[in-house]
Amino acid sequence: MIHSISAIAQKTEVITLQIADGPFKPTLQSLTNYHCPDWFRNAKFGIWAHWGPQAVPMAGDWYARNMYIQGQRQYEHHLTNYGHPSVHGYKDIIPLWKAEKWDPEKLMELYKKAGARYFVSMGVHHDNFDLWNSTYHKWNAVNMGPKRDVVGEWQKAAKKLGLKFGVSEHLGASFTWFQPSHGSDKTGPKAGIPYDGANPTYYDLYHPPADPDDKDWYSKNPQWQREWFMRIKDLVDKYHPDLLYTDGAVPFHNEVGLSLIAHLYNSDLNRNHGVNQVVYTCKQQSEGRWVEDLERGVMGKINPFPWQTDTSIGDWYYNKNWKFRPVSWVIHMLIDIVSK
Template sequence: MKKTLATSGVLLLIVSNQLWAQQPASIELPILQGPFKPALESLTNYNCPEWFRNAKFGIWAHWGPQAVPMEGDWYARNMYIQGNRQYEHHLANYGHPSEHGYKDIIPLWKAEKWNPERLMALYKAAGARYFVSMGVHHDNFDLWNSTYHKWNAVNMGPKRDVVGDWQKAAKKYGLKFGVSEHLGASFTWFQPSHGSDKSGPKAGIPYDGANSNYWDLYHPPAAPDDKNWYSKNPEWQKEWFMRIKDLVDKYKPDLLYTDGGVPFNNEVGLSLIAHYYNSDALKNRGSVQVVYTCKQASGGRWVEDLERGVMGKINPYPWQTDTSIGDWYYNKNWKFRPVEWTIHMLVDIVSKNGNLLLNVVQKPDGSLDAEVEQMLGQLAKWIAINGEGIYETRPWLVYGEGRMRARGGSFREDFKYTAADIRFTTKKDALYAFALGLPENGEIVIRSLAKTEDAEQNKISKITMLGYSGKIAWSQTATGLVVRLPEKIPSEYAIGFKIAGKNLKPVPVEETPPVVDADRRGNYSLNADDAQLHGSRIKVENQGGQPNIGFWDDAQEWAEWRVKFSKAGEYEVRVAAATVHNGASVAIEFQGQKLIANVPVTGDWAKFQEISAGKIDVKQPGEYVLKAAPVDKSSWKAINLRRIRLEKPRN
C-alpha cells in the first residue's frame, strides 16, 4: 500500500543568501500491507508484547561521533552557537566552525577499543533483558549501512556497521534488540550550522554548514517559519521515512525508539509505525511482537516514553523511562550516578508498570570508565539477589508508600529515598515489597499491610528476605507490618521481601508530607506538587504543560514546603509565577525571615516569569518549613505559582 501526502503552492524565500524553495511535492510512502493503517484508530489494535512487560530493564548505547570532544550532548549543534561552552571548546581545540566544522569531527571517531561482545556480557550480567543501539542522532549521521545516506559509520569514522555489530552481540547473549532514531528533529536542530559569529574577528563569516556542498549532512536552510522540533519541509519528511524504513527493514529490531512525539505529528510518522507493526505481523503470522516507543501519550497504541522522569502513579499501559548514568554523550565534566540511584529508579518504575532504559555512557573509543564497570558490577550483585521481585512482575493495587513521592513527568529524577519509602510488585500469588533504604533502628514498617478489624484481610503467613536463607522476625500491628532486619543483610541500597498470605489489600495510608532535598548542584526546587496546601480553594493545576499552584483567590490560604538542608549558608530565593494583576506580590517566610517577591504582570495565567525575592540564611543543617503566603490579606491579588528555587550564590 502507498500513501500520498500532497502540498500545494510555491513559496520562495531568501535565507542566509541562499534560495529556499518549497515546491509542490507528492510524497509516496511505501507501507507494507497488513492489519495496521496509518491512522490513530487503526493503531488502537496494538497490544504491547509480554516480552517487554516482563523484561523491565534495558541498556542503551547513546554513542556516536558527538562523543569525540568529550563535552556532552548536542555538541554538533552547540558548537555553532557563539558563546556556548561547546563552541568555546571547539574553537580552542579544533578551530573556528567556518573552517573546521562537525564534518571534521566525524573522521576522528574511530571506536578503536569498542568490543560489543564484551560489553554485552557486562550488560546482561547487570540485569539488562534488552539492549538499544543508537541508530541516528540529531547529527544526521547513520550508524548503519545506510542505503540512502552517505554520511554513515560504514563509509567513514569507525567504518563499521555499528547497529549490526551491536545486534550480533545482543543475539549472542539472548537480549532483545532495539534501535533509537532521533532523525526527525535533525532538519531544524542543525540550522545553527548555517549561521556565523555575531561579533569578533570572524563576525559574519558563514560556518561550514552554509556551504551547499555539505547540505547532505547539515541540511539546506529552513524556511524562516520552520523552527519547531519537527520540520514542515515535506521533502525532509520523505527522507526521514525512507531512511528509518531502511533501518527497520534491514535489522528488524524488537524495539524502535523515537526522540520526540510521533514524527511530524502527521500521517508520515503514523505510516512508519504502521509499516513497522505490519512487517512484524507478517513475520509472526499476525502476532505483533515489536515495541514502538516515543514521547507521547498513546492510549496503548505504542509505549509512552518519559525522558529522565517517571510516572507519578501506576499507569494502565506499559511505559518506559529513558535516562542516563551521566550526560547523554561522554562528558568529562560530569559525574556518574551511583548505583543506588539506578536501583531506586528501577524499583520505583517497575512498581508503576514501567521499564527502565538506561544509557551506559561510552568513551569515544568505545570503552567504559573503570567507575562505570564497577557500577555495573554492583548492579549485577543486586539484581542477582532481587531480580525475582523485578522480572515478570506486575503492579500491585498501589505502587507504594512513603515520604518521597516521585512526581510524574519528564526531567524529574532526583529523588532521595529512605527506608520509609516502600514499593510493591506482584507475581502469581506473591507480593514483593522493597524498602528503598536502611533504617537506623533495624526495623522496616510497611503501613499498607497493617492489621485491620477484618480478620480475613491481610492474613500474612510467611515473609522471606530475598537473598537471605534465615528466618525473618516480623509482627503485624494496627500501625503496619513490622519487619526486623537480621544483623547481616544480603544486599544494599534496596531490600526486597517476599510476602505470602491471603486477601492482601492495602490499608489506606495517610501520605506524609514530602521533603525536598538538594539536587546535584546543591540547589533546591520547591515544585508546586510537592507543596502542602492550606485552604479549601487553592489547589495544584496544570498551566503551560507543568504543575502550578492556582485558584489562589483567598488571602487566608497559603502553601508550604518541607526542605531538608544538608548545609548551612545563604540561598537566593527565585520565584516562578504568573499573574494578570498589577501590584501582585507574595511573601516567602522562613525561620523568622520574610522576603517579598513582586510578581510582574505576565499577561497570561500560563505565562510564568522567574524573579528574585532576595536571600534566606540557613543557620544550621536540618529540616525546615518554607512558606509562601499573601503579603497583605486586605490587598491580595491572585497569582499562579509554579516553583520556588533556592540557589547557592554563584561565585
C-alpha cells in the same frame, strides 16, 4: 501497498510512501488495535548505548549543534581544541570517531550480567549521521569514521546472548536542530564569516537552510519528511529491531510518522505469523497505540499501559566533566519505575 499522504510546508505536496501489507493503517484509529508484547512487559530493564561521533570531544550532549552557537560552552571547546567552525566543523569531528577499542561482544556480556533484558543501539542522532549501512545517506558509519556497521554489530552481540534488540532514532528533529551550522559569529574577528554548514557542498550533512518560519522540533519541509521516512524504513527493514525509539512525539504530527509506525507493526506481523512482537516507543501519550517514553522522568502513578523511562547516569554523550549519579539513585529509580 502504496499509501499517498499530503504533508504541508509552504504548499501542499503529495508524498507517496510504501508500507508493508497488513491490518495497520497510518491512522490513530487503526493503531488502537496494537497490543504491547509480553516480552516488553516482563523485561523491566534495558541498556542503551547513546554513542556516536559526538562522543569524540568528551564535551557532552548536543555538541554538533552547540559548537555553532557563539558563547556556548561547546563552541568555546571546539574553538580551543579543533579550530573555528567556519573551517573545522562537525564534518571534521566525524573522521576522528574510529571506535578502535569498541568490543560489542564483551560489552554485551557485561550488560547481560548487569541484568539487562534488552539492549538499544543508537541508530542516528540529531547530527544526521547514520550508524548503519544506510542505503540513502552517505554520511554513515560504514562509509566513514569507524567504517563498521555499528547497529549490525550491536545487534549480533545482543542476539548471541538472547537479548532483545532495539534502535533509537533522533533524525526527525535534525533538519531544524542543525540550522545553527548555517550561521556565523556575531562578534569578534570572524564575525559574519559563515560556518561550514553554509557551504552547499555539505548540505547533505547539515541540511539546506530552513524557511524562516520553520523552527519547530519537527520541520514542515515535505522533502525532509520523506527522507526521514525512507531512511528509518531502511533501518527497520534491514535490522528488524524488536524495539524502535523516537526522540520526540510521533514524527511530524502527521501521516508520515504514522505510516512508519504502521509499517513497523505490519512487517513485524508478517515475520511472526500474525503475532505482534515489536515495540514502538516515543514521547507522546498513546492510550496503548505505542509505548509512551518519559525522558529522565517517571509516571506519577500506576499506568494501565506499558511505558518506558530513558535516562542516564551522566550526560547523554560522554562528558569528562560530568559527575555520575550514584548506584543508589539507579536502584531507587528502577524500583519506582517497575512498581508502576
